Amino acid sequence: MLTPTISEVLDELELDTLTELVNIGVSRAAVSLREMVGEQVHLSVPAVDLVHRRRAIEILEGRESGPLVAVHQVFEGDITGRALLIFPETKSLELVRAVTGGELSLEDIIELEQEALAETGNILLNGCLGTIGNMLHRSLRMSLPEIIRGKGPELFDLAPPPAASEVVMFLHINFTVRQRNISGYIVMLMDIPSLTVLKKLLGELIQRETDGMAP
Amino acid sequence: MAITVLIVDDSKLARIVAGKTLAALQPTWERVEAANAAEALKILGERKIDLAMVDFNMPEKDGLELASEIRASHPTMPIAVITANIQDEVIAQARAMNATFVNKPLTEEGLRGFVSGAALRLRSSTA
Numbered sequence: 001m002l003t004p005t006i007s008e009v010l011d012e013l014e015l016d017t018l019t020e021l022v023n024i025g026v027s028r029a030a031v032s033l034r035e036m037v038g039e040q041v042h043l044s045v046p047a048v049d050l051v052h053r054r055r056a057i058e059i060l061e062g063r064e065s066g067p068l069v070a071v072h073q074v075f076e077g078d079i080t081g082r083a084l085l086i087f088p089e090t091k092s093l094e095l096v097r098a099v100t101g102g103e104l105s106l107e108d109i110i111e112l113e114q115e116a117l118a119e120t121g122n123i124l125l126n127g128c129l130g131t132i133g134n135m136l137h138r139s140l141r142m143s144l145p146e147i148i149r150g151k152g153p154e155l156f157d158l159a160p161p162p163a164a165s166e167v168v169m170f171l172h173i174n175f176t177v178r179q180r181n182i183s184g185y186i187v188m189l190m191d192i193p194s195l196t197v198l199k200k201l202l203g204e205l206i207q208r209e210t211d212g213m214a215p
Numbered sequence: 216m217a218i219t220v221l222i223v224d225d226s227k228l229a230r231i232v233a234g235k236t237l238a239a240l241q242p243t244w245e246r247v248e249a250a251n252a253a254e255a256l257k258i259l260g261e262r263k264i265d266l267a268m269v270d271f272n273m274p275e276k277d278g279l280e281l282a283s284e285i286r287a288s289h290p291t292m293p294i295a296v297i298t299a300n301i302q303d304e305v306i307a308q309a310r311a312m313n314a315t316f317v318n319k320p321l322t323e324e325g326l327r328g329f330v331s332g333a334a335l336r337l338r339s340s341t342a
Contacts, residue, residue: 211235
């Protein structure tokens with residue numbers, strides 16, 4: 001089966017609006033992360049693409065070859081999908097150390113890792129999705145954060161796959177805390193039925209924001 | 216003399232919203248758009264621009280780098296850096312180059328302070 005390209009599903013302004021929406025959501029979330037780690041968080045510009053699930057795994061593995069740890073949350077509502085905060089495993093203790101203020105022993109940090117990662121992921125992903133939901137005028141229910149360890153396939157081939165679709169909207173953004181040598185990704189995966197609804201919601205947002213001034 | 220505003224944002228939606236919000240506050244100001252820093256610098260080299268509204272998170276050169284380059288060539292131009300990224304460091308860098316920080320999503324209320332301040336400064340400098 002041929003993978004449709006994103007431009008076949010969303011027109012230029014819809015795709016632009018989605019990218020801008022994610023940009024605003026992640027920027028807001030980065031402000032929370034900055035408060036937690038006490039250092040500036042640098043963000044990349046979001047990349048949005050429609051890819052085969054396998055390709056999403058390849059993209060991630062092309063960037064990160066080592067073991068990964070992710071905080072995973074499912075969002076449900078008019079649109080359904082998964083949001084993941086992904087770090088190379090080697091950086092995750094560094095993140096926990098930054099969030100907990102650096103006073104703790106290594107044993108304590110290791111013990112706290114799971115909880116601190118879940119909490120950090122929860123704040124970041126909720127901040128990001130909350131902003132996106134608000135701007136789309138839709139509320140999204142978020143599952144509790146869950147920690148997953150592994151590589152691309154473990155992270156993206158979660159059971160049950162959202163609907164049965166093999167093609168997903170893959171949206172990723174890279175963030176770094178340079179002073180702490182922390183870097184990671186925020187990834188959202190959505191299936192095609194959600195994308196159809198998303199297209200409608202983006203259209204409504206464009207209408208609201210531009211008062212029909214858009215061409 | 217007519218006032219011209221340069222709106223720089225990689226998002227077309229954001230440029231439309233910025234243009235609309237600005238028009239509501241200052242309907243007579245002319246608006247010119249650029250989709251990235253290179254385009255913005257080209258326009259600045261070609262024509263008279265009185266004030267700039269610059270998005271922060273853009274590919275290649277970000278809005279703070281662009282604002283500092285504009286500041287170097289236009290020491291008194293009112294510049295707004297527009298972003299949802301209200302991290303202390305980002306705000307501090309904007310302030311350090313004497314740029315105004317404006318929160319995204321852009322609203323009339325949020326932009327009003329910058330626009331009124333700019334209007335006063337431009338009036339006094341041409342008076």
